[in-house]
Amino acid sequence: MAALFTLSVTLSLLLGDGLNDSPDLVSSQSPIKRTSTATDLFKGKRQGHRSSALTLTASELLKKTSHTIIDNIGNTPLIHLKKLSAHYGVEIYGKAEYLNPGGSVKDRAALNLIKSANLESGQVVTEGTGGNTGVGLSMVASALGFRCYLCMPDNVSVEKQLTMKSYGAEIELCSTKFGKEDDGHYTSRAEKVARERGGVYVNQFLNEENFKAHYEGTGVELLEQFEEIEVELGGFACGAGTGGTIAGVGRRLKEVQEEVGVCLVDFKGSGLRSYLTTGKFKSEDEGSTSAEGVGISRLTKNFEKGRESVDGVVKVTDEEAVATALWLAQNEGVWIGPSAGGNVIGAVKYALYLKARGRESNVCTILCDGGASYMSKMYNKEWRDKNGLEGVEAKLPKVCGRFEKKADEKIFKGHVGGG
Numbered sequence: 001m002a003a004l005f006t007l008s009v010t011l012s013l014l015l016g017d018g019l020n021d022s023p024d025l026v027s028s029q030s031p032i033k034r035t036s037t038a039t040d041l042f043k044g045k046r047q048g049h050r051s052s053a054l055t056l057t058a059s060e061l062l063k064k065t066s067h068t069i070i071d072n073i074g075n076t077p078l079i080h081l082k083k084l085s086a087h088y089g090v091e092i093y094g095k096a097e098y099l100n101p102g103g104s105v106k107d108r109a110a111l112n113l114i115k116s117a118n119l120e121s122g123q124v125v126t127e128g129t130g131g132n133t134g135v136g137l138s139m140v141a142s143a144l145g146f147r148c149y150l151c152m153p154d155n156v157s158v159e160k161q162l163t164m165k166s167y168g169a170e171i172e173l174c175s176t177k178f179g180k181e182d183d184g185h186y187t188s189r190a191e192k193v194a195r196e197r198g199g200v201y202v203n204q205f206l207n208e209e210n211f212k213a214h215y216e217g218t219g220v221e222l223l224e225q226f227e228e229i230e231v232e233l234g235g236f237a238c239g240a241g242t243g244g245t246i247a248g249v250g251r252r253l254k255e256v257q258e259e260v261g262v263c264l265v266d267f268k269g270s271g272l273r274s275y276l277t278t279g280k281f282k283s284e285d286e287g288s289t290s291a292e293g294v295g296i297s298r299l300t301k302n303f304e305k306g307r308e309s310v311d312g313v314v315k316v317t318d319e320e321a322v323a324t325a326l327w328l329a330q331n332e333g334v335w336i337g338p339s340a341g342g343n344v345i346g347a348v349k350y351a352l353y354l355k356a357r358g359r360e361s362n363v364c365t366i367l368c369d370g371g372a373s374y375m376s377k378m379y380n381k382e383w384r385d386k387n388g389l390e391g392v393e394a395k396l397p398k399v400c401g402r403f404e405k406k407a408d409e410k411i412f413k414g415h416v417g418g419g
């Protein structure tokens with residue numbers, strides 16, 4: 001009963017009245033607004049600013065930690081998605097990044113970004129984020145006694161916005177109508193705020209510490225985990241937002257086991273499939289994915305670091321991603337977000353492709369983040385109905401026939417994209 005009460009309170013907070021209780025949550029109608037305490041934040045005068053940060057830099061503080069929350073980033077479990085695997089006749093594994101302390105794969109990048117920023121006392125971490133990097137940064141910053149100012153698109157889930165604020169970050173919502181080159185784009189805003197007000201812009205797209213988190217962490221862990229369970233890894237498939245994950249993991253896998261295939265999972269509206277197959281960025285779909293954090297329409301430094309490792313690309317639809325995530329929640333006890341749902345169904349497609357060619361078809365993917373961040377979005381039928389996902393239910397998509405017919409053969413041609 002108590003649990004039911006808690007759940008209904010939580011839901012009403014997330015879906016209804018609770019939003020009005022949040023005074024500085026900026027409306028999506030107003031593209032650029034910031035919270036009223038921003039000036040204090042940049043002066044390092046906010047209450048609760050820990051004294052340790054006033055005397056030590058972030059890297060010095062990090063040397064001193066053990067058994068803290070940030071020491072628990074990484075070393076995530078490997079999950080065999082047994083029922084899904086049985087359904088498709090291939091073996092699919094997910095690296096459970098949603099079990100990181102901040103709830104996503106981006107905790108790893110966030111830790112490295114703060115480490116490399118060499119923050120001095122009172123400095124504010126500033127970043128443009130699709131949401132999860134912001135959550136990771138605000139968690140790490142809180143643990144080390146720093147503060148964050150985070151700019152993000154105004155369609156980032158309310159749950160993530162509230163999480164960042166709970167960790168003490170200040171957030172600025174930027175309209176999705178702005179393109180990358182516009183002043184109002186969330187990355188431009190973060191850069192400008194840092195420049196004008198003395199913050200440190202950590203830039204997850206450019207900063208190779210993001211790639212390194214996966215090259216030195218996730219990729220190595222994966223290899224060890226497959227060795228431990230004595231399963232031969234045939235392929236790795238995942239999507240890209242900054243490209244840090246696929247580039248870091250992909251490059252590490254190729255260096256150690258060249259025969260392991262690496263496949264990009266590309267989402268609606270992303271230009272990466274076109275880039276990898278033709279050398280030019282071009283979105284092949286109308287609109288963009290409703291999955292947060294994935295899809296790129298330009299070459300990022302972090303993706304570039306592992307581009308040569310990518311052997312192929314497979315496209316997934318939002319319907320496939322969401323249906324798969326809903327099914328996994330109800331059938332495997334694995335509650336994940338839409339990009340992770342897309343990764344899983346992308347991994348299935350890639351495994352079927354490998355199997356049809358007599359190759360090892362055990363494929364691993366990344367379970368980027370958890371379902372709790374999307375209670376008001378994909379786990380809410382009303383939201384699905386209003387966002388082009390009406391009729392999508394917890395049912396595994398039909399994908400088997402496509403590879404038997406080799407319909408997608410032309411997109412898997414070795415090192416796609418060339419020089």
Ligand SMILES: Cc1ncc(COP(=O)(O)O)c(C=O)c1O
Pocket residue numbers: 104105106130131132133239240241242243244245246292293294337339340368369
């Ligand atoms: C939910 C989610 N999935 C996937 C990604 C993509 O990860 P990467 O930036 O390493 O490409 C992100 C990135 O923010 C994300 O938030």
